[in-house]
Amino acid sequence: MKNTQWKLRDAILLALIGIIFSVIYFLMDPLYQIISGGLTVIGLQAFAGELTIGVWMMAGPLAAYLLKKPGTALLAEMIGAAGEMFLGGYWGAATLISGMVQGAGSELGFTLTGYKKGSTSLWLSTLTGTVVTFVWQFFHSGYGHYHFGMLVVLFVVRYLSIFFFSGVLVKGIEKLLDRSKFMQTHTD
Amino acid sequence: MMNASQRLFLALFLSLEIVLTNSLSFNLILLLCFNALVIYRKIAWKRYGTYWLVAIIPSFGSFWSFYLYAQGDLAMRLHTGLVMGSRVIVLIFLGAWLVNGTKEAVLLQSLQQNLHLSNTFIYGMLAALNFMPRFKQAFQNIQAASQMRGVTLRWYQPTLYFKALIQAIQWSESLAMAMTAHGFQEGAKRSAYQQYPFKKIGFYWIALIAIVSVAMSYLPY
Numbered sequence: 474m475k476n477t478q479w480k481l482r483d484a485i486l487l488a489l490i491g492i493i494f495s496v497i498y499f500l501m502d503p504l505y506q507i508i509s510g511g512l513t514v515i516g517l518q519a520f521a522g523e524l525t526i527g528v529w530m531m532a533g534p535l536a537a538y539l540l541k542k543p544g545t546a547l548l549a550e551m552i553g554a555a556g557e558m559f560l561g562g563y564w565g566a567a568t569l570i571s572g573m574v575q576g577a578g579s580e581l582g583f584t585l586t587g588y589k590k591g592s593t594s595l596w597l598s599t600l601t602g603t604v605v606t607f608v609w610q611f612f613h614s615g616y617g618h619y620h621f622g623m624l625v626v627l628f629v630v631r632y633l634s635i636f637f638f639s640g641v642l643v644k645g646i647e648k649l650l651d652r653s654k655f656m657q658t659h660t661d
Numbered sequence: 662m663m664n665a666s667q668r669l670f671l672a673l674f675l676s677l678e679i680v681l682t683n684s685l686s687f688n689l690i691l692l693l694c695f696n697a698l699v700i701y702r703k704i705a706w707k708r709y710g711t712y713w714l715v716a717i718i719p720s721f722g723s724f725w726s727f728y729l730y731a732q733g734d735l736a737m738r739l740h741t742g743l744v745m746g747s748r749v750i751v752l753i754f755l756g757a758w759l760v761n762g763t764k765e766a767v768l769l770q771s772l773q774q775n776l777h778l779s780n781t782f783i784y785g786m787l788a789a790l791n792f793m794p795r796f797k798q799a800f801q802n803i804q805a806a807s808q809m810r811g812v813t814l815r816w817y818q819p820t821l822y823f824k825a826l827i828q829a830i831q832w833s834e835s836l837a838m839a840m841t842a843h844g845f846q847e848g849a850k851r852s853a854y855q856q857y858p859f860k861k862i863g864f865y866w867i868a869l870i871a872i873v874s875v876a877m878s879y880l881p882y
Contacts, residue, residue: 479779479781479782480781480837480847481781481784481785481837481840481841481845481847482833482834482837483833484779484781484782484784484785484786485785485786485788485789485832485833485836485837486829486830486833487785488785488786488788488789488790489789489792489829489832489833490826490829491789492789492790492792492793492796493796493822493825493826493829495793496793496796496797496800497816502715505719506715506718506719509718509719509722510718510722512722513718513721513722513725513726516725516726516728516729516730517726517730518719518722518723518725518726519723519726519730521719521722531822535822535826539826539830552786555765556793558756558759558760559760559765560793561760564752564753564756565672565676565752565753565754565755565756565757565759565760566672566673566675566676566752566755566756566759567676567679567680567752567755567756568756569669569672569673569676570673570676570677570680612680612681613680614723614745615683615727615731615741615744615745615748618727618731618732618733618738618741619730619731619732620730620732623730642817642819642822645819646819646822646823646826648819649819649820649823650823650826650827653823653827655827655830
C-alpha cells in the first residue's frame with residue numbers, strides 16, 4: 474500500500490462507497506427503531522445499538538480493501554455518516570462524530586498491520602473497531618452508569634456484531650470481488 | 662452570521678459537549694434553543710413532527726434502560742435516565758438545525774475554500790453526490806435482476822453489496838472520464854464562482870456560545 478496519491482477516479486469511488494453505505498445506514502435507521510422499541514419493553518434498549526453497530530461500520534473496511542490507501546477507512550465512514558445525516562438520518566451531528574470514531578477504529582486495525590495484504594488486518598480491524606467505538610459509546614451513552622457485568626455483555630455483543638457485519642460479511646464481499654477478477658482489470 | 666463550515670464546527674463542538682455533560686437542565690436549555698432555531702428556519706410542520714416522532718422510541722428506550730439497570734439509588738437512576746433520554750432528542754435537533762440550513766454542495770465548497778482541501782477530493786464528492794438517488798434505483802435493479810433468475814437477494818447477502826460495488830466502480834470510471842472531458846484537471850489551480858469565506862462575526866458567535874454552554878454545563882441537576 475505505497476500509493477498515497479489520490480486520483481480523481483479513486484476520490485469518486487471513495488465517495489460512491491460512502492454514499493452506497495449512507496443509503497444503507499439511512500435505511501437501517503427504522504430497523505434500529507423497531508429493534509430499539511422491542512428491547513425497550515424489557516429495558517434493554519442499550520443492546521439495540523450493540524446488535525446493529527456492525528452494519529454501520531461496513532464502509533470502512535470495504536473501502537480500505539478496494540482502494541488500498543492509508544486513511545481510506547476513516548474517510549469512507551465519514552462520508553457515509555455525512556450522507557446519512559443529509560438524507561435525514563435523525564442522529565444528526567452526532568452521526569458525524571460517530572462516523573469519525575467508527576472509521577478511526579477500523580482504520581487502526583489496518584494501520585497496526587502496516588496496511589499489509591491478507592485478512593489479518595481485517596480481523597484486527599474488527600477488534601480495534603470494537604474497542605474504539607466502545608470507549609466512545611461509554612461516554613456517548615453514559616455506560617459508566619452500568620454495572621461491570623452489564624458492560625462485559627454489551628462489549629461482547631458489540632464485538633459479535635462488528636465481527637459478523639464488518640468481518641464475515643465484508644470478507645464474503647471481498648471474496649466475490651476477488652473471484653470476479655474485476656479489480657485486476659480496473660486498477661492501473 | 663456563520664458560514665457553512667463554521668456551523669459544522671459549532672455543531673461538532675456542541676455534540677461533543679452534550680455527550681460529555683451529565684445535566685438535564687443543560688440538555689433542556691439547548692433543546693429549547695435548537696427547537697426555536699429549527700422552527701425559525703420555517704421547515705415544513707410534517708418534517709418537524711417527524712423529528713419528534715423518531716425521537717420518541719430511542720429517547721424513552723434510553724431512559725428506561727438506565728432507569729432499570731443503571732447504578733445507584735432510585736433518584737440517581739431517574740436523573741441518569743432523564744439525562745440520557747433528553748440527550749438523544751437534543752442531538753437530533755442539533756442535527757436538524759445543521760442540515761436544514763446547509764446544502765451539501767455549499768458545505769463541501771466552503772470546507773474546500775476554508776480548509777484548503779484537495780479539489781480532486783471535493784469535486785469528486787460533489788460529482789458522486791448526484792448519484793445518491795440513483796443508488797436506491799440501482800439496489801432495486803439488482804434485486805429485480807436476480808429475481809428474474811429466481812434468486813432473492815437479501816440485505817445480509819454479500820452478492821447484493823458486491824453488485825452495488827461493481828456498479829460504483831463503473832460509475833466512478835465514467836464520472837472521472839466525463840469530468841476530465843469537461844476540462845477538470847487534477848491538481849490544477851481553480852477559481853471559484855461562489856466564495857464562502859469565514860465570517861468574523863461567526864467566530865464571535867462560536868466563542869460566545871462555547872463560553873455560555875460550558876458555563877451552563879455546571880448547572881445543577
